[in-house]
Amino acid sequence: MVKLSVNAIDAGYGAVHVLSGVSLEIRESETVALLGTNGNGKSTLMKCIMGLTPVTRGSIVLEDDEERIDLTTKSTQEIVALGIALVPEGRRLFPKLTVHENLLLGAFRAGARTEMQRNLDRCYAAFPVLRERSGQLAYSMSGGQQQMLAIARAVMSSPRILLVDEPSVGLSPMLVKQTMDMIGTLKRELGLTVLMAEQNFHETSRIADRGYVLVHGQIAFEGKNLQELLHSDLVKRHYLGA
Amino acid sequence: MSLELLVEAVVSGILLGGFYAAVSLGLSVAFGLLDVPHIAHPTLLVVGAYATYALAQLGIDPIAAGFMLMPAFFVIGVGLYRFYHALFERRGGDIALRGLAFFFGIAFIIEVVLILVFGVDQRLVEAAYIGSSVQLAGLQMPSRMLIAFALAGLLTLLLSTYLSRTFTGRAIKAVAQDQTALALMGADPVRIKQSAFGIATATCAIAGALLIIVGPVEPGMGRLYIGGTFCVAVLAxxxxxxxxxxxGLILGITESLVLTSLGTSWAPAVSFGLLLVVLAIRPSGLFGR
Structure with missing residues (x-):
């Protein structure tokens, strides 16, 4: 069993504290939503898990059967090697490389190289448009296609835990729906565990099992199911603006 | 200009162009792919030429010497990049200007060391193929230029295959575009750049051997090749x-035609002139993405 737990972490940039005492838990084969509007620390939390932003207090622990690994002492490369992949905010594709080259780079980590062909077939099967455009440069694709490529590139690394940071940003409502469905499908087919940061409460609630709401760098609410979350006064006040 | 003279100029331009490509490939990696303003690249070519000269004194064939020197040059490149990264790149700021100053300084220091070790006199190597020429379709072609052309083709093929077929190669193509994204693929961007710089410097071993095969070298010669190598890397x-x-072929043919029609005094203006034209008309180069 795999479990990722974030235990009372603080993080920030210089004098600015972004996260204070944030705790959450992601268990194997769950889809967990991390909700909150802009500037509440969702992306920072994702970056902390990936070792891109230092954690000043607390721990982030990956439990794998009997093994407990504290990710706060690991480099990004080591964290990726443990089977954790992030689809970053803003997609961060390699703009002047082709779709195909972007996908192959996803398989860079040692553990994913032997499975590269199988993962590539999977990605092309899941996103036929990427196969059609495999020779196209990433920057010249539409926003929706770029999001698909970003997700597919993360899948190429054979992750066990997939972190997705705001996949809906900049997409039309129909594309948001499609992207959510695709994440749900990939999760089921590949047996992934997913943590997804989102602002779009309703679309996220369709695929998430549980959720946390981040307000001003703290977990303001935690819900076993998202309906419960949606109807809580706290969420209405802080998040939906009601 | 008579047709015969024109054909001769174009053919010798093509051969010269192969040589220009060979001396510029490393810069296409260091400057083209890594965005490092590596103005010391031509000076490293001269180091390659002198190292070839030193081995040739021991009776080793210059081309064999060039290949033998590659591992050592790879290590030199890795060391140079580490030094550059630790003292300059890592600290951020206006890296283009400070990097330029760093590599300019390195180039001058190397030049002084070369003068101290080898003296200011021109040095050359000898081999059976250096003075000879081949008669092909009624044209007299110097063997040394044919060898430079063939090695340029071989190096190009090896490098482009490496960059597109290997994991490290593809990471080298990606590293300047988004380092954080590359880290998220599980690669260490600094180590990737370090390998790339090592490869770029390793090409200076072969290209340096070609430099001294094509003609005699002197310590300050690197400066003459700044225009040519940057012109080729940008035009590419x-x-x-x-x-x-x-x-490389375009620069070689252009230079050969200008020299044949206008005279040799125009030679230094050709590469910088072509560079300015490229920057004005097509700054992304011929194969720019």
């Missing part, structure tokens, strides 16, 4: 190896 479309070969 930063980072394209096949583009580098083609750009």
């Amino acid at each position: 479309g930063l980072g394209s190896m096949k583009g580098t070969l083609l750009a």
